[in-house]
Amino acid sequence: xxxxxxxSFLASPFISSYCYxxxxxxxxxxxxxxxxxxxxNHGKMLTNGNQEYGSSASRxxxxxxxxxxxxxxxxxxxxxxxxxxxxxxxxxxxxxMGLAGKYTCEPPPLDESxxxxxLVKQNLHPTEYTRLLAEAKANSLAEEHAQKDNMSPVFxxxxxxxxxxxxxxxxxxxxxxxxxxxxxxxxxxxxxxHTGVAIYCLSPKAEISLVSSFTESANVIFANLSDExxxxxxxxxxxMDKAGSYGIxxxxxxxxxxxxxxxxxxxxxxxHQTSRHLAQALLLQGK
Numbered sequence: 001x002x003x004x005x006x007x008s009f010l011a012s013p014f015i016s017s018y019c020y021x022x023x024x025x026x027x028x029x030x031x032x033x034x035x036x037x038x039x040x041n042h043g044k045m046l047t048n049g050n051q052e053y054g055s056s057a058s059r060x061x062x063x064x065x066x067x068x069x070x071x072x073x074x075x076x077x078x079x080x081x082x083x084x085x086x087x088x089x090x091x092x093x094x095x096x097m098g099l100a101g102k103y104t105c106e107p108p109p110l111d112e113s114x115x116x117x118x119l120v121k122q123n124l125h126p127t128e129y130t131r132l133l134a135e136a137k138a139n140s141l142a143e144e145h146a147q148k149d150n151m152s153p154v155f156x157x158x159x160x161x162x163x164x165x166x167x168x169x170x171x172x173x174x175x176x177x178x179x180x181x182x183x184x185x186x187x188x189x190x191x192x193x194h195t196g197v198a199i200y201c202l203s204p205k206a207e208i209s210l211v212s213s214f215t216e217s218a219n220v221i222f223a224n225l226s227d228e229x230x231x232x233x234x235x236x237x238x239x240m241d242k243a244g245s246y247g248i249x250x251x252x253x254x255x256x257x258x259x260x261x262x263x264x265x266x267x268x269x270x271x272h273q274t275s276r277h278l279a280q281a282l283l284l285q286g287k
Contacts, residue, residue, distance in 0.1 A: 218261025
């Protein structure tokens with residue numbers, strides 16, 4: 001079972017949820033310390049409503065996708081993209097971005113349970129927790145591929161999503177009863193969804209660098225859910241592989257009465273920010 005959240009955790013009514021106390025120190029796991037080439041101040045852009053400071057017209061991946069290929073020995077493409085995940089939702093989002101056939105996906109060779117056990121003991125906010133886990137996913141796959149010969153730079157995209165309510169993180173449910181309990185907790189209330197994203201680059205010289213990492217958050221409001229609707233949804237099987245026991249892009253989208261933020265953040269990969277960061281990574285390596 002994955003260990004979600006941050007910081008110091010307290011006992012919770014849910015086995016697959018954890019409560020945290022926010023403190024100030026930040027722990028960076030040794031396994032993901034690498035040379036950093038940060039494009040966006042480690043992913044924390046200054047924003048004010050819809051205004052983004054320091055970028056009046058940033059490039060998006062839509063005009064640069066032809067620079068991507070899925071063969072690191074293809075001299076035609078400028079770079080390759082590897083999704084460090086087997087999540088069908090994240091693959092769907094990349095495909096919606098026009099990247100079908102321009103990336104490969106592979107699960108990271110990461111002992112998530114061990115890393116999560118380390119993170120659970122540290123003073124991390126959920127936004128930091130999910131960003132660091134995304135970094136670890138991308139970096140571990142880059143390290144595994146570092147022994148391979150490649151003519152072009154390879155970008156590794158990692159991501160992780162958590163649901164937060166009442167200062168607690170809701171994990172994937174371990175069984176139907178826990179899924180029902182989580183949904184009842186979310187019913188008629190607002191919660192937060194945090195998705196961390198990280199991009200690592202493996203150069204032709206086998207050098208690994210953290211190009212960019214960030215966390216996007218969204219506020220989600222659930223309608224008041226009847227027991228009958230909760231039971232029917234859990235019986236569908238959809239909640240069982242999803243943090244917080246629901247998927248906004250599927251049947252569970254019927255529960256959502258309002259969302260503030262990026263829909264794709266809730267789905268598992270914030271499309272706009274991922275596009276911006278990948279575009280800037282391509283522009284940087286092309287200089």
